[in-house]
Amino acid sequence: MPIRIVPDDTNINFFAAARITFGASVVAVIASIILFFTMGLNYGIDFTGGTSIRTEAEQPVDIGAYRDALSGLDLGDVTISEVFDPGFDDDQHVAQVRIQAQEGHESVSNETMGAVEAALKGVDPTLEFMAVDSVGGKVSGELIRTAVLAVVGAMAAILVYIWLRFEWQFSIGAVAALVHDVALTIGIFSLFQIKFDLAIIAALLTIVGYSINDTVVVFDRARENLRKFKTRPLIEVLNISANETLSRTVMTSGTTLVALIALLVLGGDVIRGFVFAITWGIVVGTYSSIYVAKNIVLMLGVKRDWDKPSTPTGGQFADVDA
Incomplete structure (x- = not known):
């Protein structure tokens, strides 16, 4: 018998405290922005020369x-x-x-x-x-500009990709979740004055990729369920989708965190900042996929396409439990 960390009949109401969870995310993002402009970042040699x-x-x-x-x-x-x-x-x-x-x-x-x-x-x-x-200082300044452009460019490309694959409401929700993840990561680095160098930029781009992967899985199941359950309210469909992909989310995030925590404890000072950034990013990324991205979609609403059949139209693996 396979071991199941999350039961098949899981029915968690992820929107039960939507105002609290979404409000906490907004407050955390604002606090991170304030920390960035007041305390700044502890830039490493890559950015200071x-x-x-x-x-x-x-x-x-x-x-x-x-x-x-x-x-x-x-x-x-x-x-x-x-x-x-x-x-x-x-x-x-x-x-x-x-x-x-x-x-x-x-x-x-x-x-x-x-x-x-x-x-x-x-x-x-x-x-x-x-x-x-x-x-020198000039090269360091160019590195900062290039790093910012890399992160912003990645998020813009993801916005277009989600818009084309799903609906514009989903793309707004996905990018809002990414902004949430990057802002909170920068905020915690500012709060604890952890050294911020090019390795952390690489970690931020990794976080963006990991977070959007988790978000797309939930959105893909939500799109299938929107065609399957045409009479159910959007909030119920989003809840069903999150519960159906919860096993995959827990297994993916959990196994990744096991490896990262080992590196965080045993990896030494050279990679500790990089590993900490990814570890923190996975935690907030998993949170934002459920409590930020879906909340944005719920607030914006999604237009149902009543002309499509009422059965799941995903790929051949659409019904496989991830």
């Missing part, structure tokens, strides 16, 4: 020891990560050290570079600087 150093040593990279050696130099934001490549020799250990731009300078000064090299050689005398690259 700085210097990237590629090191090579004969001994294995000890990120903790490297970080401790540099902690007394008052360098501000320092990111250290080990670089892996199948082509490296057994005694070839490479690390990437990224240091934020110092006040009044677009890159790290020669004196500071000397102090950094001396500190790291104190940990491993075989260490050498193989490459040093600087990111």
